[in-house]
Amino acid sequence: MEKDIKDKKELKVAALRNGTVIDHIPSDKLFKVISILKLSNCKCQMTFGFNLESHKLGKKGIIKVADKFLKQDEVNKVAVLAPNAKINIIKDYEVAEKKTLELPDEINGSIKCINPKCITNNEPMQSKFVTIDKEKGLFKCYYCERVVKSEDLIIE
Amino acid sequence: MSVKSLVSISDYSKEKILQILEKASAFEKNPNQKILDGKVVATLFFEPSTRTRLSFETAVNRLGGRVIGFADASTTSGTKGETLKDTIKMVSNYVDLIVMRNPIEGAARYASEVASVPVVNAGDGANQHPTQTMLDLYSIQKTQGKLDNLKICMVGDLKYGRTVHSLLMAMSHFNPTFSFIAPDELKMPDEYKMFCKKNGIRYEEHSELSENNIADADILYMTRVQKERFTDLFEYEKVKNIYILKNSLLEHTKANMKILHPLPRVNEIEQEVDENEKAYYFEQARNGVFARQAVICDLLGL
Ligand SMILES: [Zn+2]
Numbered sequence: 001m002e003k004d005i006k007d008k009k010e011l012k013v014a015a016l017r018n019g020t021v022i023d024h025i026p027s028d029k030l031f032k033v034i035s036i037l038k039l040s041n042c043k044c045q046m047t048f049g050f051n052l053e054s055h056k057l058g059k060k061g062i063i064k065v066a067d068k069f070l071k072q073d074e075v076n077k078v079a080v081l082a083p084n085a086k087i088n089i090i091k092d093y094e095v096a097e098k099k100t101l102e103l104p105d106e107i108n109g110s111i112k113c114i115n116p117k118c119i120t121n122n123e124p125m126q127s128k129f130v131t132i133d134k135e136k137g138l139f140k141c142y143y144c145e146r147v148v149k150s151e152d153l154i155i156e
Numbered sequence: 157m158s159v160k161s162l163v164s165i166s167d168y169s170k171e172k173i174l175q176i177l178e179k180a181s182a183f184e185k186n187p188n189q190k191i192l193d194g195k196v197v198a199t200l201f202f203e204p205s206t207r208t209r210l211s212f213e214t215a216v217n218r219l220g221g222r223v224i225g226f227a228d229a230s231t232t233s234g235t236k237g238e239t240l241k242d243t244i245k246m247v248s249n250y251v252d253l254i255v256m257r258n259p260i261e262g263a264a265r266y267a268s269e270v271a272s273v274p275v276v277n278a279g280d281g282a283n284q285h286p287t288q289t290m291l292d293l294y295s296i297q298k299t300q301g302k303l304d305n306l307k308i309c310m311v312g313d314l315k316y317g318r319t320v321h322s323l324l325m326a327m328s329h330f331n332p333t334f335s336f337i338a339p340d341e342l343k344m345p346d347e348y349k350m351f352c353k354k355n356g357i358r359y360e361e362h363s364e365l366s367e368n369n370i371a372d373a374d375i376l377y378m379t380r381v382q383k384e385r386f387t388d389l390f391e392y393e394k395v396k397n398i399y400i401l402k403n404s405l406l407e408h409t410k411a412n413m414k415i416l417h418p419l420p421r422v423n424e425i426e427q428e429v430d431e432n433e434k435a436y437y438f439e440q441a442r443n444g445v446f447a448r449q450a451v452i453c454d455l456l457g458l
Contacts, residue, residue, distance in 0.1 A: 117281050119262035123240055143262025144283055145164065147347060 016090045019044070019066040022078060023086045027051050030061030032155045033085075036077045036110050037070075044068045076104035080111075080150055083137070103134045111139075112154040118144035129153075160455055161268035161275040165286040165322045170329040173293060179450035180294050180443070187446065191458050192221030198251040199225035200243070201278070202258040207419065207441070208278050212255050212287075215448040224251065241270045248272045253456060256280075274455035276448075282318055288418055289322040291447040295440040296327075296375055299414040303330040309370050312379035312399055312424060314338040315345060319418045320379060324348055334359040337369055339395040341386055365399050371408055376401075378417040378437075380424050401425045403432055416440050 025033055030050055039046060045066040054060035069089050070078075078085055079101035087099040107129040113120045120127040120143055128142035137150035162168070168176070183189075197216045201209050204227055213223050240258070244267045247254055256267055257278040264277035264284065279285040297303050308327060310320045314336050324334065334352065336344040340363060352359050362369045370376055381399045386392040400423060401415070414436040417425060421437070429435050 115261060117259070117261050119240070119260050119266045119280075122260050123266065125241070125266065141262065143265045144281075145262070 015093060016064050016066060017093055019064060019068055019090055020070045021086075021088045021090060022063040022065075022070075023060070023088070024054070024057065025061040025063065025078075025082045025085050026057055027059035027061045029081045030063070032081050033061070033063065033078055035155050036081060037074055038110075039063070039065065042068065070099065072099070073104065075099045076102055077107065077110065079103050080107065080137075080139075080153065081155070083150075103131050103137070106130055106142075107139070110156055112156050113141045113144060113146065114148055114152060114154055115141065115144045115146045118146065120144075159268070159272065159274055161264075161271070161277075162286050162451055162455060163264045163268050163275065163277045163280075164284045165289045165326050167286070168326075173290075173326065173329065176290060176447070176450045176454055177294055177297055179454060180290070180446040181298075183446040183449040184443075187218050187449070189218075190220040191453060192216060192219035192456075195221040195252045195456070196250065197221050197223050197452070198247050198254045199223055199227075199278075200247065200254060200256045200258075201225065201227050202229040202256070202260075202263075204228040205257050205279060208257060208285075208288075211441070211444045212276075212278060212448055215445045215452060218445070219449055219453070225255075240267060244271050244275075253452060255452075276451060276455065282316060284322065285318060286322065287444070287448050287451055288319055289326050290451060291440065291444040292319070292323050292377075292416060292418075293326055294443045294447045295414075295416055295436060298443065299436060300374055300412060303327070305331050306374040307333045307335065307372055308375045308377060309335040309337060309373040310344075310377045310379070311337045311365055311370075311401075312381045313342045313385060314379070315342040316385055317379045320344075320377065321348060323377065325351070328352075328355055328357055332357060335362065335369065335373065336360070337362045337365050339363060339381065339391070339399070341388070341391055341395075342381065365401070365405070367405050367408055370405065370413075371410075373409060373413055376409070376413060376415045376434075378415060378421070378424055380422055399424055401429055403428050406432060406434055409434065 047064040049062035051059045075087055088095045089097040109126045111127055111129050113127055118141060129139040130142050132138050132140045138147055140147050199209055199212055209227060216223050240263060248271045253274045254271055255276045255278050256264055259281050261281035261283040264280045268275040277284055277286055300306055314320050378401060383392050413434055415434050417437040419437060419441055
């Protein structure tokens with residue numbers, strides 16, 4: 001009886017035949033992950049789960065993208081926002097590959113420098129961040145050299 | 157871009173720093189040479205800085221080079237509304253090297269990417285001003301006979317002062333001991349203290365400019381405490397007079413000790429100190445010409 005109630009509380013997200021599942025995203029990071037992966041420009045079918053129950057995170061987000069297989073540099077972008085997310089590549093309903101998340105050495109574009117006096121906010125150009133401390137999640141703007149913590153990054 | 161530029165002091169290795177200082181010393185002995193004969197250097201000053209511009213232009217002129225450029229972008233219609241990229245691309249066609257000052261941070265790094273000639277950063281906002289650091293190092297070496305194992309006291313605005321941050325990074329190659337003397341609101345930022353810890357560099361912190369706190373200094377590096385930096389003006393009123401250097405504070409300092417200041421000063425060093433043999437800030441500014449001659453010739457492979 002108790003088990004039934006618990007099952008009903010879990011919102012079912014449609015199963016995926018081929019594609020990528022990004023699970024265990026903290027809810028407040030879901031839309032940023034969508035943005036950093038530029039998923040709004042993608043023609044693929046997608047399902048987003050938001051504020052789902054999670055024992056670990058309280059509220060979690062999940063993204064399922066059909067027929068898109070995240071490459072390592074895209075996986076690394078997710079690591080910037082949600083280092084504990086789980087990324088699985090699905091082929092024919094089965095987990096074909098579990099991706100390991102690692103912060104990228106460099107992030108080109110996608111992140112806006114927090115410094116309004118930075119050249120990247122004053123010229124039509126791409127931003128560039130260099131990861132200076134993978135453990136602490138510290139990034140440095142390649143241009144103005146301002147150091148930013150991962151939680152303070154502004155995702156475009 | 158494969159062209160070499162000088163944007164940040166961290167672009168230079170320890171070996172490179174020593175090599176440039178040696179070159180600067182050769183230029184001091186013989187500042188008038190014709191080695192830039194036939195070369196044209198642009199000085200692009202998107203914000204005015206007469207002191208820095210004159211120093212660069214003197215450096216080039218004494219080596220027989222010619223200078224084109226502007227002293228203040230607001231009076232230069234040619235650059236209005238144009239992107240920095242376009243200005244740099246255009247000027248690259250005309251000259252052998254670009255010296256640029258720009259209030260926008262990171263402008264020099266970007267310019268070095270789009271330019272087809274070397275770029276020297278003459279200050280990009282609060283970010284970097286590497287030739288200032290080179291002339292500071294040159295002044296330290298010249299007055300102390302060495303760079304290794306010195307005690308450097310930094311005084312004043314250690315939070316926003318880019319010159320002290322760059323000097324700290326550059327001196328880290330030479331086993332220094334630092335003393336940071338600043339009011340609480342303007343203390344040395346944590347990232348630089350962490351850098352010291354990581355690299356085994358000793359430092360102490362004080363909040364008062366007193367005889368005791370500077371007694372064992374080899375270099376006293378003064379900076380200006382600006383009223384605008386304070387969120388709490390009461391705090392400013394409390395500290396503004398403690399950070400003024402007077403002769404009476406210098407009586408028991410070491411005989412070899414020299415006072416440096418990036419200039420311009422306002423009131424943080426009393427006029428009476430100018431006559432003190434430990435005052436070095438005017439000679440320090442003169443050293444800037446030689447340091448800049450060395451940097452320019454190095455970038456041009458001369
Ligand atoms: Zn920046």
